[in-house]
Amino acid sequence: MAALAIVTPRPGAAQVVNRDRARAAAVHPVADIRSMRHWLARVPVTRDFPPDLAATLRAQSSLHVVEMTTAPGCLPCADLWSRLGQLAARYGWQARTISGQDAALRSGRLGLPWVGHPVAWVRPHADPGRVIPIAIGTDHGPNLTRNLYLAAKMLSGVRPAVAVRAMSKFTGIVGAPAPVLKRR
Numbered sequence: 001m002a003a004l005a006i007v008t009p010r011p012g013a014a015q016v017v018n019r020d021r022a023r024a025a026a027v028h029p030v031a032d033i034r035s036m037r038h039w040l041a042r043v044p045v046t047r048d049f050p051p052d053l054a055a056t057l058r059a060q061s062s063l064h065v066v067e068m069t070t071a072p073g074c075l076p077c078a079d080l081w082s083r084l085g086q087l088a089a090r091y092g093w094q095a096r097t098i099s100g101q102d103a104a105l106r107s108g109r110l111g112l113p114w115v116g117h118p119v120a121w122v123r124p125h126a127d128p129g130r131v132i133p134i135a136i137g138t139d140h141g142p143n144l145t146r147n148l149y150l151a152a153k154m155l156s157g158v159r160p161a162v163a164v165r166a167m168s169k170f171t172g173i174v175g176a177p178a179p180v181l182k183r184r
Helices: 019-026 033-041 053-060 075-091 100-110 141-155 160-167
Strands: 028-030 064-068 094-097 119-124 132-136 173-175
Touching (some): 033 075, 033 173, 075 094, 119 141
Parallel strands (some): 028 173
């Protein structure tokens, strides 16, 4: 006869994950170029693209816009803006900034924690309420290209589960908050 063992976890043994802990694990605030490049070097770069990538991005450029948040002195914001500018020039997309308040509202509607700057979304020109996040923090140009492509596909009706899985790898490299100066 085989013995049956019953294992009961002791109370409090499970690790409690709260929002702050999850945010700290996913967000990498950087305050200087060196630390930003160090974190970005850890991020895998997309190497394989579908054959219709360039044609899709050019065809969708008149239908969609990329919007991002920014903050003064934010190095990842400047980096992301530069990369989006290159993509806009190459594929004809329009890129613009939005306020932190608008970004926080969007994040709340999507159930995302507000992580700081930069965050970038793609949305149809005609529908400001229908947004897809494509970057949380700065990222490599090829990864942003992939995310623009996936967002365009999703907004045109491609099965979202495929694109959501592929886009779920955001870097989280955001600007460090400005130091608080104490008054004497």
